[in-house]
Amino acid sequence: MANDREVLREIWDGRVPVCFQLDSSEVNGLQAPDPYYLMVPRLSYFPLVTDKVRRHFQRYIHPDKHDAEMWVDFNGQPLKWHYPIGVLFDLHIPEISLPWCLTIHFDKFPEAELLHCSSREAVESYFMSCIKEADVLKHRSQVVSNMQKKDHNQLWLGLQNDKFDQFWAVNRKLMEVGSDETFKYIPFRLYQGDEPFIQRLVKPVTEEGQRKTLFQFLQEIYAENASKVKVTTHGVEPPSDTPLQWMSEHLSYPDNFLHLCVAF
Amino acid sequence: MGWTISWEEFVSYTADFMTVSEEICDGWVWQGDKERSGSAYIVKKIQLQMPADTYDCKQETNENCDDLSVVEFEESHSVAVAESADLECTWEYHVLYSISYATPVLYFNAFYRDGRLLPLEVIWKRHGTETEALQHMRWEALSQQEHPILRRPFYQLHPCKTAEFLSHHLGSSLNPVVTWLSSIGRTVGLHLDNEYSKLVNKNV
Numbered sequence: 001m002a003n004d005r006e007v008l009r010e011i012w013d014g015r016v017p018v019c020f021q022l023d024s025s026e027v028n029g030l031q032a033p034d035p036y037y038l039m040v041p042r043l044s045y046f047p048l049v050t051d052k053v054r055r056h057f058q059r060y061i062h063p064d065k066h067d068a069e070m071w072v073d074f075n076g077q078p079l080k081w082h083y084p085i086g087v088l089f090d091l092h093i094p095e096i097s098l099p100w101c102l103t104i105h106f107d108k109f110p111e112a113e114l115l116h117c118s119s120r121e122a123v124e125s126y127f128m129s130c131i132k133e134a135d136v137l138k139h140r141s142q143v144v145s146n147m148q149k150k151d152h153n154q155l156w157l158g159l160q161n162d163k164f165d166q167f168w169a170v171n172r173k174l175m176e177v178g179s180d181e182t183f184k185y186i187p188f189r190l191y192q193g194d195e196p197f198i199q200r201l202v203k204p205v206t207e208e209g210q211r212k213t214l215f216q217f218l219q220e221i222y223a224e225n226a227s228k229v230k231v232t233t234h235g236v237e238p239p240s241d242t243p244l245q246w247m248s249e250h251l252s253y254p255d256n257f258l259h260l261c262v263a264f
Numbered sequence: 265m266g267w268t269i270s271w272e273e274f275v276s277y278t279a280d281f282m283t284v285s286e287e288i289c290d291g292w293v294w295q296g297d298k299e300r301s302g303s304a305y306i307v308k309k310i311q312l313q314m315p316a317d318t319y320d321c322k323q324e325t326n327e328n329c330d331d332l333s334v335v336e337f338e339e340s341h342s343v344a345v346a347e348s349a350d351l352e353c354t355w356e357y358h359v360l361y362s363i364s365y366a367t368p369v370l371y372f373n374a375f376y377r378d379g380r381l382l383p384l385e386v387i388w389k390r391h392g393t394e395t396e397a398l399q400h401m402r403w404e405a406l407s408q409q410e411h412p413i414l415r416r417p418f419y420q421l422h423p424c425k426t427a428e429f430l431s432h433h434l435g436s437s438l439n440p441v442v443t444w445l446s447s448i449g450r451t452v453g454l455h456l457d458n459e460y461s462k463l464v465n466k467n468v
Contacts, residue, residue, distance in 0.1 A: 082410065111381050115408040115417045118384070125403035132424050133364045141424070187364075196415050200301070201363060 007250045011234055012164045014042035016089050017099040020053045020072075026107055028062040037099065041162055042086030042234060043254050045127070046072055046079065047117045048160055057104055065106040071114055073103045078110050081117055082126045084253045090232050090261040091191055124156050127255055131155065134187035134256035135174060137201075138248075143174055159254045167254060174256055175249050182211070186248045188258040190221065204245040214247065215240035225264070232261045266427025267434050268366035269441075271301045277441040278306055278359065278368075280463050288459050295358075296413055303413060305360040312374075312453050314351045314382075353382060357454050359445065360412065367426040368441050371411055371418040372452055384408060387419055387452070406452075421448055439463040 020036040027033070036056045040049045054070055072079045075095060079088050079102070089100065109116070117123065131152075135144040144152075151170045158167025177183065182204040190198035202220060204212055218226040218240075231237060233251055252258050269277070275298055285292040296304035358371040374382040388402050409420040429447070430440045437443040442463045446456045 080410070112416060115410065116384065121403055122407065125407045126409070128404075129407070129409070129422060129424075136364050136424075194415075196413055199363060199412070 004250055008168065009164060011251065012041075012043060012167075014086060014234055015039045016042055016085060019099040019101045020050075020057075020104050021101065022057045022060060023103050023105045023107075026061050026065070026105065028060060031060070033057055033060040040085050042084065042089065044085055044159065044162070045083075045123050046081045046085060046088075047120065047123050049085070053104065057106075061106050068106040069109050069116065069118065071105050071109055073105065074100070078113050080114060081123075082115055084255070084259065086234055086253070087191070087259040087261070090235060090259075093232065093235075093261075094263075120160070124160075127156065127159065128152060130255035130257060131174070134252075137185040137187045138174070138183035138256070139176075140184060143176065147173070155254070171254070171256075177245075182245050183248060186217075186244055186258065187252070187256055188248075188260060190260050190262050192262045202244075204243075204248065212244045213240065214238055214242045214244060217244045228264050230263045232263070233259060267430035267440060268427050269368075270366065271361055271363070274361040274368060274441065275304070277439050280439060281441055281445075281460065282306065284460050284463060288457055290457060302361050302363045305358050305413065307356065307358050308454075309354060309356045310453075311352050312355050314353045314386075352377060355453055357449070357452075358411070358418065359441070362423050365423045365427060367423050367430065368444055369423045369426070370421045370445070370448060370452070370454075371409070372454075373418050374453075381417075384419070419452075421452065437464050 016039070018038050018040050020038065022033050024032065033056065036053050038049070038053065040046075050070065050072075058066055072081070074088075074092055083091075089096070092100075115122070115126070132141065132144050135141050147170070151173075154166060154170045157163070158165075158170070184203070185201050186204050188199070188202065192198070198221060200221070202212075202217060206212055206216065214231065215226060218229050218231070222229055238247060238251065248258055282292060282294065284290070290308070291310075292306045292308045294304060295307050298304040354375045354377075356373045356375075360369045360371060361367075362369045374387065376382065384407065388406060404422060406419060406421055408417050410416070411418040426444060430437075430444060433440065433443050442456070442460050445454070446460065446464075449456060
């Protein structure tokens, strides 16, 4: 059970300072807009937190582009909005000095790289598909399947409106463990630069029934290179003896996945 | 929960599928690394005629759309008026294995001739989730996702009901990949040749 409420709250309240700037080639007129500064939740998604940003810059672009799909890049690299903001930040930590300077675009949407996001429904759809996938791994889908639609809605609304208690009232069910006190498999994604993320079936206990540590988990993935691996999540490096099951209960993102950024 | 298959089973069933594909020159090919769990998949590309009204003018000025219509008309050498000409689009289908769901998953993309993606609205329309009653379900049935191997946007038919679907065929199908693909593929323009049915039926 996700019992350590202080940790859950700290994770929930994580923020990243961002400076949004409009692509200079898209400024329509003589006056360039001021940058827009915002503290954004690590656990959220860019489309959910950029309504005000959009309205701020919309006035400075060509009227024909007012309804165009907005997208964000960092140092020329389009940011995948379907990754939680904290994951995108962790992936770029070596290159970032605060505030995180991001460029806003309304033109030339790079559809070969980014999922389209025509509405918040696209974010909700993606988020819920991750929740379902995580529960398939943890509980063979039994918890999500037995939930009512209003519970799904509450997870989404809690995330969208940044309401910890609303979200965790439902999410605690997704963090339930049975008599064996562990999930069946741990939902995780390991990110390493531009390579495909690593996602495998990993049990939270060893064959002898001992709880796996983060280090043992990394040994499963990286074998003899495990000791060279530096893991960052939520901007911190968990100690290598942290139990994997505990991490899954307390350090997962709202989509119920551990998103781990790896460097050597 | 339903009928799930291991990665090894997926490779085996799909290899049988590929044997038939080669026999009838159906054009499927393996991609990726079969030695790594979940890292290989099969691909097929086809050209499909789409109604002209599916052309997405949102990202082009009217002028450009008119120009393209003229080009279409000239290339087709057709006496029909430009407005009724069909558009030829490339559809690319990928059958992957989902490690999490332990089932096959269909990813696909569809491109206009100029390389732009067909929009999700057009895909839904073809899929049949455009009807009023299914509006609320369309996001749960079909949406854009990141291709787990290529890391590019692809449309995905959501796999969360696949195991349940397959469980209905547990006693009657010898190849769940063929059973599944022949059922769901047709909703997104993919129709399997009858020759594949010999992999499924126990009688043959």
